[in-house]
Amino acid sequence: TLEWVQMLVEEGPSRGVFLLLTARPGFKAEWTRRSWMLVMELSPLASRAATDLLRQTAGDAKLPAALIEHIIRETGGNPLYVHELTRAVLESDDWRQIPAGASNVDLSWMKIPATLKESLAARVDHLGPAKALLQLCSVLGREFDYEQLRAVSGTENEAALKQELNTIVQSELLFRRGSSANPSYTFKHILIQETAYNSLLKSKRKELHLRTAGIIEQLYPEVAQTRPALLAWHFSEAGEPVKAVAFWTQAAQQSLAAYANLEAIKQAECGIDMLKLLPDSSSRLASEIALQSLLGTALLAARGYAAPEVRQVFTRAQELCEKLGDSPQLFRVVVGLWMFYLISGDFEEALELSHTLIRIAETGKEPAHLLQARYCLGYTLYYRADYQAARTHLEAAMADEIADYDYAAQSASGDDTRAHVRIVLAHLNWHLGKPVQASRYMDQAVQIAREGDHPYGMAFANFSAAWFNVLRRDITASLTYAKAAIELADEKGFRFFQPLARFMLSWAEGRQTRTDLVPRDLQVVEKLNQCIAEARANGSRMGHSFLQFVAVQDMLSLKQCEEAAASLEQIRSSMEKTGEKFFAPEYFRLQGQLSQLRGEAAEQSIAHFRNALERARRSESKGLELRTAIDLAAALAAQNQASEAEQLLDGLLQRFAEKDDSSDFRQAAQLLKNLRKQLKSR
Numbered sequence: 001t002l003e004w005v006q007m008l009v010e011e012g013p014s015r016g017v018f019l020l021l022t023a024r025p026g027f028k029a030e031w032t033r034r035s036w037m038l039v040m041e042l043s044p045l046a047s048r049a050a051t052d053l054l055r056q057t058a059g060d061a062k063l064p065a066a067l068i069e070h071i072i073r074e075t076g077g078n079p080l081y082v083h084e085l086t087r088a089v090l091e092s093d094d095w096r097q098i099p100a101g102a103s104n105v106d107l108s109w110m111k112i113p114a115t116l117k118e119s120l121a122a123r124v125d126h127l128g129p130a131k132a133l134l135q136l137c138s139v140l141g142r143e144f145d146y147e148q149l150r151a152v153s154g155t156e157n158e159a160a161l162k163q164e165l166n167t168i169v170q171s172e173l174l175f176r177r178g179s180s181a182n183p184s185y186t187f188k189h190i191l192i193q194e195t196a197y198n199s200l201l202k203s204k205r206k207e208l209h210l211r212t213a214g215i216i217e218q219l220y221p222e223v224a225q226t227r228p229a230l231l232a233w234h235f236s237e238a239g240e241p242v243k244a245v246a247f248w249t250q251a252a253q254q255s256l257a258a259y260a261n262l263e264a265i266k267q268a269e270c271g272i273d274m275l276k277l278l279p280d281s282s283s284r285l286a287s288e289i290a291l292q293s294l295l296g297t298a299l300l301a302a303r304g305y306a307a308p309e310v311r312q313v314f315t316r317a318q319e320l321c322e323k324l325g326d327s328p329q330l331f332r333v334v335v336g337l338w339m340f341y342l343i344s345g346d347f348e349e350a351l352e353l354s355h356t357l358i359r360i361a362e363t364g365k366e367p368a369h370l371l372q373a374r375y376c377l378g379y380t381l382y383y384r385a386d387y388q389a390a391r392t393h394l395e396a397a398m399a400d401e402i403a404d405y406d407y408a409a410q411s412a413s414g415d416d417t418r419a420h421v422r423i424v425l426a427h428l429n430w431h432l433g434k435p436v437q438a439s440r441y442m443d444q445a446v447q448i449a450r451e452g453d454h455p456y457g458m459a460f461a462n463f464s465a466a467w468f469n470v471l472r473r474d475i476t477a478s479l480t481y482a483k484a485a486i487e488l489a490d491e492k493g494f495r496f497f498q499p500l501a502r503f504m505l506s507w508a509e510g511r512q513t514r515t516d517l518v519p520r521d522l523q524v525v526e527k528l529n530q531c532i533a534e535a536r537a538n539g540s541r542m543g544h545s546f547l548q549f550v551a552v553q554d555m556l557s558l559k560q561c562e563e564a565a566a567s568l569e570q571i572r573s574s575m576e577k578t579g580e581k582f583f584a585p586e587y588f589r590l591q592g593q594l595s596q597l598r599g600e601a602a603e604q605s606i607a608h609f610r611n612a613l614e615r616a617r618r619s620e621s622k623g624l625e626l627r628t629a630i631d632l633a634a635a636l637a638a639q640n641q642a643s644e645a646e647q648l649l650d651g652l653l654q655r656f657a658e659k660d661d662s663s664d665f666r667q668a669a670q671l672l673k674n675l676r677k678q679l680k681s682r
Helices: 004-010 047-058 065-075 079-090 114-125 128-140 144-153 157-168 190-197 201-219 221-226 228-237 242-257 261-275 282-303 310-323 332-341 347-364 367-384 387-398 419-431 435-452 456-470 477-492 497-509 522-539 544-557 561-578 586-599 602-620 622-638 644-653 663-680
Strands: 143-145 174-177 182-187 511-513 516-519
Touching: 004 644, 047 065, 047 079, 065 079, 065 190, 065 221, 065 228, 065 516, 079 561, 114 128, 128 182, 128 190, 128 201, 128 261, 143 144, 144 157, 144 174, 144 182, 144 522, 157 387, 182 190, 182 221, 190 622, 201 282, 221 228, 228 242, 242 282, 261 282, 282 310, 282 332, 282 586, 310 332, 332 347, 332 367, 367 419, 387 419, 387 516, 419 435, 419 456, 419 622, 435 456, 456 497, 477 497, 497 511, 497 522, 516 544, 544 561, 544 586, 561 586, 561 622, 586 602, 586 622, 622 644, 622 663, 644 663
Parallel strands: none
Antiparallel strands: 143 182, 174 182, 511 516
């Protein structure tokens, strides 16, 4: 074929033929120098052009930004690679699992498509004698330096090594950077590295990994310290499970500390896989407990408290702890299980685990254990509407805090438990009629989270503050905190917080004005219900009665009576199954509003309001009592019972130890003022 092309070119331009030829880098021929031949060096596509090509290839599929960036980076702007790798991605549904806006995603499922393998393999084969060196380079990783390569190669002919390296660089399979003494090398594409690596025989590959791991560990201890995952990979591929497990554990710990949760999940799973190659022993059990605990912590952050795999991992870790005996990991493992059952809405199991944590903590007298155990018990009791008992445990936890002590060490999510204690106390004090103290606790929680600078802790604090301000019906504050929570959740891929924080944002954005609690339209309710459905899809059940009551309130404001009635019955059924009681009086208050909208007898709606009021009093929730009293007082006044209405509101407001400027207080105060005017005018 080349002879035919040369003959055609040599005939010159007189034939009137336009001939377009392409060749790989490095192709040389004398006839390319003719005056009628134009030689153009095709550079890789710029990032924007490569992205345009990718989007054209993807068509209507909306690939996540993180995936697009990964493809562009790994293909180096080569149009063929961009096109083929994008097509391969589209053939898999794995890309659909990537959270929108996530930057830290696991893309290990991406494989080189068959259409590229042959092309890449041909380029590797064309290297001739230098192919063996490229294969060795592929074992070292995507990036490596000359000294590491020389040490691993074991060569006695350094001149030949450098000559073969130059051949590979000139073929544009490797890039060279840095000083002439110890330059660094990078594979032009990860696809080329994988092709060279896969062309090695397994026995040879294993030998090279073992040699590489030994040399790095011996001669480059700083690499072993800063890049334990690299050593873990080499020892794994070399079939050395003991050292592989140690380095995978170190790598997972390092990734968790950097909040790289998806990497931590992968590394912990790799370590657990390597453990299967070891015989049963107490050291193997201890190693698996450590890895399962790390895996559970990473799963909590990446996939949410209620993901099924969280329960599986922490249950396995608990079984191992009990099998091994008195393991120091047991407490943290039980905390992880408690979180799963609480968020899943299994309050009975969560309560039992809370008491287990108290027993472990009281035996060991470890301050972080005591704080965490009391928090777990207090939080569980809060959802069961046992407010006074919950307050007792949480205030005891706060009273025993030690200055400058690490209260993040025993938290399953890795952030400061002191912030969690204050978050629950904020919600509790709203119920207990101390709104000012409640706001102080929430401010303290946010401040502790900011000082800790832990992304998960910050996401939780902002989300909880948004929830607290929806509870207070403070539109501006809930809007601010919800946006902050969503930003962190999207950035770090915290799936648990994403739909719940959007619920708070949708509620705040859906009001007619910043001071008007009435929703704009039915789309607000649809958004709220969609967020609840997404949270339930994540396995979350805790606190959903409150969320659904908020949505029902908007339905009633928009006179959607039948939809509200159906939702109320669904909430009642769910509360009976889970035992979640912290907002149970709202069911009867909203039934009263529904009765009014349906035009039923006034006595019926008043009966519902009285029932709600009595239940709020029995649970000692002054917050819910005040909210219900407003509706009951208005209903009584409409039935010419203004005197009873006035006494009801006046007596209740007198029993509040604190007053604040929340919507409920303003509404109650204004209604009381109107009632007194009405009575005075008689």
